[in-house]
Amino acid sequence: MCDRRFTFAYIFAAAKVGTDNAFALVMPEANTDAMQQVLDQFSKTLPKDEVAVIYADQAGWHASKALRVPDNVMLLAIPAYTPEVNPVERIWLYLKERYLSLRLHDDDDAIVDATCAAWNKLSAEAGRITSLCTYPWIEKLIKAAVTT
Secondary structure (H helix, E strand, O other): OOOOOOOOOEEEEEEOOOOOOEEEEEEOOOOHHHHHHHHHHHHHHOOOOOOEEEEEOOOHHHOOOOOOOOOOEEEEEOOOOOHHHOOHHHHHHHHHHHHHOOOOOOOHHHHHHHHHHHHHHHHHOOOHHHHHHOOHHHHHHHHHHHHO
16 A cells, blocks of 8 residues: 655745846745745845846746736746746756655655755755756847847
8 A cells, every 4th residue: 555645845936047046935835825925025035126037837826816926026927838938947857856756754844844955955056056047048038138
């Protein structure tokens, strides 16, 4: 007999393309309330004169009418089923492959602890976030936006 109960922790993250600057919160659920908390906390980390664009897939909590997106954050909807367009998706693959897959944890707290530890290990690897999230087409898009 095998135990088929599952518990999850969700990492909501944003990474600044071309740098190792990243922000993440580990949340117990993925819903509009969690997304709101993430946006509010992320917004507070931005320099006063900066606006961040976050690629968001079409998960319901990314586009909920109840979501209040801070003035210094923009959500850019990407087409459904196109994870290759979102640089952060490569972070998820990396974390799963190296730290999170095929593991058993005793309880919810252990899952959250393991998820936070995985993020912290990733963040400590110099150049890793840059290498995972910097796509040539995104760099071109950023340069074009800055020069216009």
